[in-house]
Amino acid sequence: MDKDGAERLRVDIPTRAPLESLTARLLDRQGRPLAIPVTLSQREEAGVRYATGEVVLSPLALGDYLVEIALGPGQRPETIVVAFRMVP
Numbered sequence: 205m206d207k208d209g210a211e212r213l214r215v216d217i218p219t220r221a222p223l224e225s226l227t228a229r230l231l232d233r234q235g236r237p238l239a240i241p242v243t244l245s246q247r248e249e250a251g252v253r254y255a256t257g258e259v260v261l262s263p264l265a266l267g268d269y270l271v272e273i274a275l276g277p278g279q280r281p282e283t284i285v286v287a288f289r290m291v292p
Contacts, residue, residue, distance in 0.1 A: 211260075220253070224276070225276065226246065226275045229242060242258065273285075
């Protein structure tokens, strides 16, 4: 839970170089995009650069979800998918 009381999921992906592009979206278990935003940021910590995606969990029902983050140089970004499950 963060300072505003909202529970969030945070995904940190270590990267080697500054990112030219960084996009993310939340998907349902069938891979369909949902209208819930993924907040993106970049940071450097102890000499390691991270791409970070955060999702507020309160609008989600019980079930399986995917966070898809595309990062990298120009026209050929690398796509990383992280699965998570909302449980009671």
